[in-house]
Amino acid sequence: MFKRQREPSQLCDANSERFAVPASEISGRRRRDETLQGCKQIHGGTSDNVKPALDGMWLTLVKKSTPKQLLNYVSNSKKVVNKVIGSVVKKFVGDFEVSDVNSMRSVKVLYSNGLMSKEKYKAVRSNLSMSCSITSKQRRAFQIMKGVRIPKLLTYDKVREYVNHTWNAATVHDLSELYEDLDESQQVNGAYRELTDILLELADLFISIDETFGEKSHILHFSDDKYHFHEACGADGAPFGKDDEATAWLISFLNSGSHITSEKEHFLLAGANCSENHIVMQRFARRLVHEFQSIEKESFLVRNHRVKFSLKLFPSDMKFLASYSGELSNAAHYFSSFGDVNDDNKHITNGSLGPKPENTWHPWVYSERLEVAAAVNELKEKLSKTSLAESTKRTKVLNFIKGKNSRQEHKPLIGPFVDVGYAEPLHNANNAWQFIHNTILSTSLDKSNIPSSCKDITDVPENSCFAKYLCALKTEVRAGRLLKKVKKWFNSGRKGSFDYRFTGKETKKLCHKFMYLVAALESEGDSPETQMRLCAIAHCALELRGAVSLFSRVNIQERDLIELENHCLRFFNVVSTMLQSVSPTVWTIGYAVPYHTRILYNKYKLGLGVNSMQGREAKHVRLQQYAKHASLASRWEVVLKHDFVSNIWLRRADPHHFGYTKCTDQYIPACINSNSFCFCGYPKDPNAEKCKFCSSLIYKEVAKTADLGELSAGLQTLLSVTAE
Secondary structure (H helix, E strand, O other), rough: OOOOOOHHHHHHOOOOOOOOOOOOOHHHHHHHHHHHHHHHHHOOOOOOOOOOHHHHHHHHHHOOOOHHHHHHHOOOOOHHHHHHHHHHHHHHHHHHHOOOHHHHHHHHHHHOOOOOOOHHHHHHHHHHHHHEOOOOOEEEEEEHHHEEOOOOOOOHHHHHHHHHHHHHOOOEEEEHHHHHOOHHHHHHOOOOHHHHHHHHHHHHHHHHHHHHHHHHHHEEEEEOOOEEEEEEEEEEEEEOOOOOOOOOOOOHHHHHHHHHOOOHEEEEEEEEEEOOOOOHHHHHHHHHHHHHHHOOOOOOOOOOOEEEEEEEEOOOOHHHHHHHHHEEEOOOOOOOOOOOOOOOOOOOOOOOOOOOOOOOOOOOHHHHHHHHHHHHHEEEEHOOOOOOOHHHHHHHHHHHHHHOOOOOOOOOOHHHHHHHHOOHHHHHHHHHHHHHHHHHHHHHHHHHHHHHOOHHHHHHHOOOOOHHHHHHHHHOOOHHHHHEEEHHHOOOOOOOOOOOOOOOOHHHHHHHHHHHHHHHOOOOOOOOHHHHHHHHHHHHHHHHHHHHHHHOOOOHHHHHHHHHHHHHHHHHHHHHHHHOOOOOHHHHHHHHHHHHHHHHHHHHHHHHHHHHHHHHHHHHHHHHHHOOOOOOHHHHHHHHHHHHHHHHHHHHOHHHOOOOOOOOOOOHHHHHOOOOOOOOOOOOOOOOOOOOOOOOOHHHHHHHHHHOOOOOHHHHHHHHHHOO
């Protein structure tokens, strides 16, 4: 009788592995015993000690199997997977959780795009490693295999303990060192880091990045001294709240190139709970100047490289620069920190700014600043001994400074570094577009003839220019915040001129859609003068758009410099000849911006965008987020240390973790590449070359005026005929 044949899956005993030899249960057991017995004879071993034989079989399997074959053997063995691998991996999980790698991982999570709160971090840690059973409603660890859980982040207390240990590398000092002779009311909470310490740390960071990424590194070298770092240092008000004054001093390296527009490339040097003009901040500036002057004379050894430092930029807005340059405010007769322009000659068209005698205006000379400041101080001492009223004394001082053809009142707080204070792109662009918008707003109100008694926006006639302007601002420009402010100003009785501080958001929107606002001002029966004014506004805005798109760049070419000079000059010429409202911002864009862009290009082959406050403004938002985790008294000590961990320590430990997102903002609208839109951004007939505004005769005459710097013959004829 023949025995019943087993199915293929039953050719081995029930406890055997998937890869067992194809034999019966008895045969399989016999073959394994014979194999073990043979290995005992080859490798040694007895009935009481089979380890030598098993060692031989294991080494043979490991050496003779390919990795793929070995993987199949191991992964398909329930005994190995469930009873062996799990125990091995579990030990590795435990070792990983107490390792520095997991500590670093936990710190990265804590500082991911800011700083997590305690509750947020605990929630993230729990959700990454724990799950809740639907039936039992108990939280259990996620398991990647039987008995093996997902590695957990450090607990919040342990990660903070790890961070606190790291903080020891960032020595922070209290600003109380500068309180000498100050009343208690003048003392403020603040902290700072030693300039030499942070510069050496940043040099170490940048060298490590340069060595890690090699040719793909973004670090620029400006001279034969490979690691001669050029710094930008300045201060600005930090936005911690409407009634919470604060000032932050930031330092950055121009060697970052185009990356300098990122907030990650700006590092906190000091901060205080006071305004930027507070006496403590002024004292800190003086000390900082002395330290920079000393450091520039030395060289340092970092990572076996000889390193040098030089302060090359003092980025700031015009108000701050004037204050720290020891100058009068921008309302003075000589109103600019960049040249000897004054209220009498600011309207000159086709002028120039430069050091040559033939230039219309000239930059201030540092030695002359000191001479005027000394003379003013001497005058003040004489006046202090008189019985004149304070207002009279002040008038005499102002007239004396004006008589010196100067705006200098005090010795510059930032010393000779006043000469590296250049026009700042972000604020000048915002202020210029604010000027354009206010001109459009005032024109719309003048044309609408809305009585002063009207204080409700809903009562404005729908067919008025002002109503059309509001509609365009809402539907085309989509500047909701600006629209809200205009309505609030109108409903409050239009007291004073409209005052709204433009941000980069409004600037970009108006660059794209300014022609829709100009078109809203057009109406049937407009006089030639009105048409000329509308065309002047449109052309002025078009030239400003071209200028902003160029002077906001970090990377720029020689041909762009020539184009920028033309845009700026034409913008100024139109404002001066036709809008007749030359403000400090208008003059700065017309002449200082192209002049300073040329200086920076000649030095570094970079544009004025390297001096932008954009990255610094973004940095202030990050500092505000750090400040939420500290009390008012300890704010800056905590913020400084958080900034060190996030921006220096973590980045140095893992340079690949810090990516750079290139700014994709475009001031020139993409729609102009379509046949349906004119270059100005306004719709046109697809078969036409330009829109109805840009193709009009008056607009062409305005464009000629922009080139000439004076009213064209066509406009002069038009105005003379209209006058008759």
